[in-house]
Amino acid sequence: MLFDQITIVGVGLIGSSIGLAAKARGVAGHVVGVGRDRAKLDRAVQLGAIDSFGTDLARGVVGSGLVVVCTPVDRIGGTILEGAKECRRGCLFTDGGSTKANIVAAVAGRLPPGVEFVPAHPLAGSEKTGAEHGRADLFVNRVTVLTPTARTDPDAVARVAAFWRGLGSQLVTMSPEDHDRALATTSHLPHAVAAAAAVVTPAEWLPLTAGGFRDTTRVAGGDPDLWAAIFLENRGAVLAAVAGFSARLDDFRRLLETGDGAGLVRWLAEAKQVRDALGT
């Protein structure tokens, strides 16, 4: 048992999966849930994702050795700073946010003595939201990125690393900025592209879609508020990724306009090589 008690703030898909995994895998004893919607918290208790709950953050962090903040990304920094005022000395914070640099910047130098934040991003989740889609195995064999800085206490990093590893995930450590740049291309860009492909499709043509459309647009079913926040928090890197993508799509357009079959085959073969390296 790594922690006798942990608090999870925000019990959506990621938060509830953390609770389920922490309990199923013996990583935490008691799991406290904190949220704004009592009905959702009640449901998370019924699902076994949390053991008790409250809507008050200050009270929710009392007695916990680790607080995992799983709110939308634009509220993570503020939640950590607020919770840190009330938690016990030695308490650790981590999070599940899809962006890192803004959160790290918001928290840096503002935590009380003896309280540490080790930023994390589990690369799991889906277009589904809510505790009812939570799964105890959501993190198994998935990568969780940790983005500690030079100022983060190494013991805190080790304990938070053990926590995420305890949930089943494989750890990768990188700087917040490198994380945001990479994820802009590997996660945020695909979301924008999927949404743009979905939105140009008239409803009357939906019966003429097949697996290709379904796969390519699947993440467009994600929560608009959550994703708007992610894009805004990682604005610069996402704009750069979109520009890179648009340039490549423009290459495609020019090859097609000029009827350059050999060029199109090369362009497609390069994409296939990347995709094949990933596996199915």
Next chain:
Amino acid sequence: MLFDQITIVGVGLIGSSIGLAAKARGVAGHVVGVGRDRAKLDRAVQLGAIDSFGTDLARGVVGSGLVVVCTPVDRIGGTILEGAKECRRGCLFTDGGSTKANIVAAVAGRLPPGVEFVPAHPLAGSEKTGAEHGRADLFVNRVTVLTPTARTDPDAVARVAAFWRGLGSQLVTMSPEDHDRALATTSHLPHAVAAAAAVVTPAEWLPLTAGGFRDTTRVAGGDPDLWAAIFLENRGAVLAAVAGFSARLDDFRRLLETGDGAGLVRWLAEAKQVRDALGT
């Protein structure tokens, strides 16, 4: 039994699945395969997709009441015209091509008397290729689009419709031009977009991908030659679809640049509405 004997030209994923389905569902007695690669044809026999084979089209169509052309789209028109010279009177042709207008134009007015072509596009398949991925249930509950013209014999349409329905598919009838315009958006655009998203991703970032990237880029694993041919055969409609997509992505870029959170949420919500209408 709709046909005592049929010929399938091209025994890749679609052709072999047609053979498997036609035999499993009692739609055809004997299935002849025609191709260029004896090893692949041998394999298709072992898999039960075809009963006999040859590499000579003229001999392969002898004795068949239906010829199903499943070659790459840029060879379908020529294959039909060549096969039609050798087949028996009353023989029907259909195809599995992802584009229709160019094929219809290539064949129109050039078939011998008593030979009819009923163009078809089964909306099935995947990024996988080859007879070894063929499945007898590939067409079950999938849409097959038929694009006969005013000049196509109604009895021929009825018999070819019965064939595709016999394989398990649901039929939609539309003009070749309407088909190509719709499929440019529902199939060809997603492929181009998936490939562009894959190709901008450096190999060292692939470990930082998750389900969103996998889904959005999946079809980029498709065969470059097959897809280059599809894009070229449907050039005008694909260019129009890419232009529409780029305009929407440009809206996204502007909303993000100006930090318009409410606008981003609306843009994403519109995409979610389209995607949710489709189901998972």
